[in-house]
Amino acid sequence: MVEAIHNSETKNFKILSLPAEHFEIEKTIYQDISRKYRYVMCERDELTFDRLKRNIKKQKAKYFVGKTPSLYFGSIADIILNANKGEYSHLILDYCGQIGTFHEELRHTFRNDIIEVGGTLSLTFNKRITPGPSTLFCNTIDKLNTYQIPKGQDNGKTMRVIKTFINREGGYKYDIENIFEYLDNNDGAKKGAAMVLVVVRRIK
Ligand SMILES: C[S@@+](CC[C@H](N)C(=O)[O-])C[C@H]1O[C@@H](n2cnc3c(N)ncnc32)[C@H](O)[C@@H]1O
Numbered sequence: 001m002v003e004a005i006h007n008s009e010t011k012n013f014k015i016l017s018l019p020a021e022h023f024e025i026e027k028t029i030y031q032d033i034s035r036k037y038r039y040v041m042c043e044r045d046e047l048t049f050d051r052l053k054r055n056i057k058k059q060k061a062k063y064f065v066g067k068t069p070s071l072y073f074g075s076i077a078d079i080i081l082n083a084n085k086g087e088y089s090h091l092i093l094d095y096c097g098q099i100g101t102f103h104e105e106l107r108h109t110f111r112n113d114i115i116e117v118g119g120t121l122s123l124t125f126n127k128r129i130t131p132g133p134s135t136l137f138c139n140t141i142d143k144l145n146t147y148q149i150p151k152g153q154d155n156g157k158t159m160r161v162i163k164t165f166i167n168r169e170g171g172y173k174y175d176i177e178n179i180f181e182y183l184d185n186n187d188g189a190k191k192g193a194a195m196v197l198v199v200v201r202r203i204k
Pocket residue numbers: 018019020021022023024025026042043044045048074075076077094095096097102
């Protein structure tokens with residue numbers, strides 16, 4: 001995702017992200033890629049938000065010189081639903097949750113082109129589909145998958161669902177630039193959770 005951002009030609013230099021308390025991705029972008037970006041950072045968990053606020057205050061002189069991030073406590077959907085066309089250069093949606101829980105704001109992102117041309121959407125999510133709203137969403141999208149990625153040639157329902165969803169919602173304007181699977185063992189578990197990272201670019 002960082003490389004995709006590095007390879008972008010954008011004008012606004014504005015990023016919307018889910019940094020959690022340690023904003024690791026944002027630090028990497030600042031140190032390795034570019035200091036030009038301004039951030040809108042969003043967090044819905046109160047404790048994490050408080051820690052984020054404290055860490056930003058302590059480290060803004062190191063990582064955000066002249067560009068103190070705007071912090072928003074609440075769901076990132078609130079920001080996305082109110083964003084203007086082309087407002088953000090990049091969206092870094094490091095949700096790590098299940099696709100079915102955030103598809104509404106993704107649909108809005110594609111339909112309203114809130115990312116500027118040349119910018120990217122990076123998305124991380126869990127491969128698991130557990131019973132609930134996520135299942136209904138995934139089953140519906142999977143049924144639309146009539147024209148591509150035959151079952152058996154793809155490695156699982158979640159991968160079919162995300163590709164089908166992006167192709168249908170993004171149409172000809174969005175290109176899946178990178179998609180890969182990884183294991184997340186941040187919580188110290190021996191066998192990490194199966195996750196997916198998708199990088200999509202707005203090409204026109
Ligand atoms: C995987 S962590 C992000 C890690 C971070 N990108 C980093 O590099 O250190 C995801 C964070 O986003 C928050 N989050 C998940 N979904 C959200 C949503 N819809 N709105 C706001 N915050 C959300 C979670 O509470 C969590 O703190």
